Amino acid sequence: PLLEQPSPPHTRYTTFKSMFLDFKIHGNAIGLIATRDVSGKPTSFRPVPALFVSTRRITSSNASSTYLPVGSVEYNIAGRSYDSSEVLHIMGPSAPGARRGFGILEAHFEGAVDTAHQLQREAKKASRHGVPPGYIKYTGPDPVDPEDLAEARDDWMAKRDAGGVAALNANMEFEAVAWNPDQSQLIEARQMSLNEMANLLGLPATFVNSTNSGGTSLTYTTVDSEALGLLKWTCGGDFEQWAQTLSLLFPRGTCVKPDLDHFLRVTAQEV
DSSP, X not given: OTTTSSSTTSOHHHHHHHHHHHHHHHSEXXXXXXXXXXXXXXXXXXXXXXXXXXXXXXXXXXXXXXXSOTTOEEEEETTEEEEGGGEEEEEOSOOTTOSSOOXXXXXXXXXXXXXXXXXXXXXXXXXXXGOOOEEEXXXXXXXXXXXXXXXXXXXXXXXXXXXXXXXXOTTEEEEEOOOOTTTTTHHHHHHHHHHHHHHHHTOOGGGGTOSXXXXXXXXXXXXXXXXXXXXXXXXXXXXXXXXXXXXXXXXXXOOOOOOOHHXXXXXXXXX
């Protein structure tokens, strides 16, 4: 039951997919043991968002605040303490002796991820309403009052932001500054961000739809080789971490192994 439907009424796919997302972002997938069989082995658990869980090692200096013995690891979930035997905790990469893993995306959010978000915001700002940036030029014979120019500019920007039609008098004209995403390097910069995200996740650039992948054209052969590469260098370590942690919930001698048939299945051309 623990593997067939670990968190009823949700399906196995829904449960593990949501936990794996937490595992990748925050570096920890955590579930609270919900039911056990007559031998005491877990039969179901409830996934808990990693951000809602804190951990600490019980020492002689803080033992008075908990019922757990010195040396044990305490999990605090919604203000309640739990022993490690009551919690399923799948850790991502971590320092030796650490009680929590760190997420790849979380650790690099202020770098590659934040840069990608900022580029997206800038591209949206630059192309808003389809109106390019520019300036208002006065062409009249008489000197113009700076306040009149400022008023015309503000009216133009207000109409543009509201999606309306702006109007200028006969002595003023709008000069658009040519704006091209390729020339301003927004397209190239966003492709670079895709490559950085692919590198963080250990994925080929083609997997994140990046066009800066060296002109690689996928064929049946490269699809198979990239699938094997994905298993060896990207997913393999994660699969093994999940398998070993889940195996601890079963009787000694019982091991959980991932089903990799869909990775290793031959293509139609090879049959």
